[in-house]
Amino acid sequence: MKVAGIIDENPSISDALIHILRGEYRYDPGFKEPFKIPASWLAIQLFITFSIGKYSTDEMSGIGQQLLIRSSKKRKWFFGKIAYCFSVVLSYYLIIIAVILFGTLLGLTRCDISLTGIVSYNLNEINYESQVLIDSKSLLMYVIVLPVFTSFVISVCQTLLTIIFRPIVGFISIICYQVLSAYFSFPFLIGSYSMLLRSNICTYNGFLFSDAIITELIVLFVVILILVIKLRKIDYLPRS
Amino acid sequence: MNIEIREYTKIIRKKTILDNINLTLSGGKIYGLRGVNGSGKTMLIRAICGLIYPTKGFITINGKKLGEDISFPERVGALIESPALLPEYSAYNNLKLIASIKGTATNDEIINAIKNVGLDPFSKKKFGKFSLGMKQKLGIAAAIFESPDLVLLDEPFNALDEESIVNIKEIIRDMKCENRIIILSCHDRSLLDDISDETIEMKGGKIYENN
Structure with a gap:
């Protein structure tokens, strides 16, 4: 029996964090259970996608253009866009943590970073039987580090599509990619790596932290390689 | 300062924007680009700035191939189309940011x-x-304040009153020096003839006349 993300009456900070970022278990089309869209997870990903939006192409005109022609190398400008992606992603996750901490000040959540036992058991189809709690180190890796890195890699992919094609192409492609990541389980659909419930600490045959990081590093390397190669021949023209 | 443009052609979505441009530009001169809307003036300025990549041909700046040896001209100041700086910054803070x-x-x-x-x-x-004229003036200031060797001004007199046009013309003339190339585009033939040492007329992405 599993009832994902149930929070007791007085949740800790970690309980609340998991409730927002847990995602959904892997969907198996073979079973007759309907596909459940991980709404809060998808909402966060969409907010990030909106924020990345057309920033990189906006930077091809106006003050961005002034800075670009003075930067002397296109790579410098490009790595500035990558840094922007990282800052946007980090900001979103920090906002989520800040909101939870604000909830603590209001007395909505307990000022405690450990995971409540019942939440840990309910999240966990493996440990439910063995009654083993998810430790705080795993929690940090799977609920903070991995989602931040996953969202960053996806935002760099969006930047690639936006620069090479146009913002709308990047935007729609990333939304489709995220929905596919929620529906299918395939290593290069990296969106699912930001869902705790699909990890090996919550489900049988779930992904390993190391596998997720390696896959994402491969994707990041390929995307940056394409961008660096393409960068020389890209036209820096306003695109709408 | 020397710019060589050879057989430069740019095709975007099957449309030829610049068609086999051949030009030699040398320091100490003001060049005026003239032509109707869509004749390719702005695109030629973008090309010299390194903002577009040629479909065919090349541009060299002081012997260095643009897009291969260098990404952008080494000391360039440009006003391309409308000046869009940071709306929440003052004139000084905008230039301070660019200068950084x-x-x-x-x-x-x-x-x-x-x-x-x-x-x-x-x-x-x-x-x-800012009003349109003030924005235009700040755009010009942004292009020239670092005393660049290459100054590219696309329609610098847009939205300026007569007094300001006289002032900007004076600034452009004062900037003329041995090692500096100044290129400006304008619709107004008399204005361009008055300020330029050489005028280049463009039509349909081609050099139509070079005086």
Whole structure:
């Protein structure tokens, strides 16, 4: 029996964090259970996608253009866009943590970073039987580090599509990619790596932290390689 | 300073924007680009700036191939189409931000550039609240305040009153020096003839006339 993300009456900070970022278990089309869209997870990903939006192409005109022609190398400008992606992603996750901490000040959540036992058991189809709690180190890796890195890699992919094609192409492609990541389980659909419930600490045959990081590093390397190669021949023209 | 443009052709979505452009531009001269809307003036300025990649041909700046040896001209100042700086920053803060990239312009140079174009360098008024003419003046100041070797001004006289046009013409003339190339585009033939040493007429992406 599993009832994902149930929070007791007085949740800790970690309980609340998991409730927002847990995602959904892997969907198996073979079973007759309907596909459940991980709404809060998808909402966060969409907010990030909106924020990345057309920033990189906006930077091809106006003050961005002034800075670009003075930067002397296109790579410098490009790595500035990558840094922007990282800052946007980090900001979103920090906002989520800040909101939870604000909830603590209001007395909505307990000022405690450990995971409540019942939440840990309910999240966990493996440990439910063995009654083993998810430790705080795993929690940090799977609920903070991995989602931040996953969202960053996806935002760099969006930047690639936006620069090479146009913002709308990047935007729609990333939304489709995220929905596919929620529906299918395939290593290069990296969106699912930001869902705790699909990890090996919550489900049988779930992904390993190391596998997720390696896959994402491969994707990041390929995307940056394409961008660096393409960068020389890209036209820096306003695109709408 | 020397710019060589050879067989430069740019095709975007099967449309030829620049068609086999051949030009040699040398330092100490003001070049005027003339032509109707869509004739390719702005695209030629973008090409010289390194903002577009040629479908065919090349541009060299002081012997260095643009897009291969160098990404952009080494010391360039440009006003391309409308000046869009940060709306929430004042004139001074906008130029200060741009200056931070190269770090060559001093505070005095920034203040003088803003003063010279007829704006108040100490005004707290935000760029977003500027009139069109004020925006244009700040765009010109942004292009020239670092004393670049290559100055590219696309329609610099747009939205300026007569008095400001006289002032900007004076600034452009004063900037002329041995090693500097100044290229400006304008619709107004008399204005361009008055200020340019050479005028280049463009039509349908081609050089139509070079005087």
